[in-house]
Amino acid sequence: MSNDVLNRIEKVLEQRKVADPSSSYVSGLYHSGLNKILEKIGEEATETIIAAKDMRIDKDANRDTIEGGRREVIKETADLWFHTMVMTSHLGISTDEILEELGSRFGTSGLVEKASRKKS
Numbered sequence: 001m002s003n004d005v006l007n008r009i010e011k012v013l014e015q016r017k018v019a020d021p022s023s024s025y026v027s028g029l030y031h032s033g034l035n036k037i038l039e040k041i042g043e044e045a046t047e048t049i050i051a052a053k054d055m056r057i058d059k060d061a062n063r064d065t066i067e068g069g070r071r072e073v074i075k076e077t078a079d080l081w082f083h084t085m086v087m088t089s090h091l092g093i094s095t096d097e098i099l100e101e102l103g104s105r106f107g108t109s110g111l112v113e114k115a116s117r118k119k120s
Contacts, residue, residue: 006095009082013089029086037090040083048076 016026029037055069088098105113 003099009085010089010095013086026086030090034087034090037083037087041080041087044076044080044083048073048080051076
């Protein structure tokens with residue numbers, strides 16, 4: 001299911017590259033250039049961080065507060081992922097390439113991988 005959603009979004013993003021910027025938010029981002037896209041990613045990352053920080057899961061939080069905070073984190077994370085996909089599409093990087101990279105990391109210790117980057 002999730003890969004299907006990513007593929008569907010990727011197709012729409014490709015279509016928006018040639019759409020009229022006045023009729024499409026994404027086309028407007030593409031036409032504004034990479035810096036504008038990166039600004040949006042920064043904005044969405046900040047909103048995701050704030051939503052996560054504000055999420056109340058302590059013993060005093062009621063179910064509605066917990067669920068509302070959880071829903072906000074989900075929505076902001078979706079916005080962050082979407083705008084990251086706009087960036088990668090703008091740069092000509094496919095979701096398959098990113099999924100391949102993620103898949104290649106199975107079985108590799110994060111600590112070992114991080115240490116190997118310091119040597120390079």
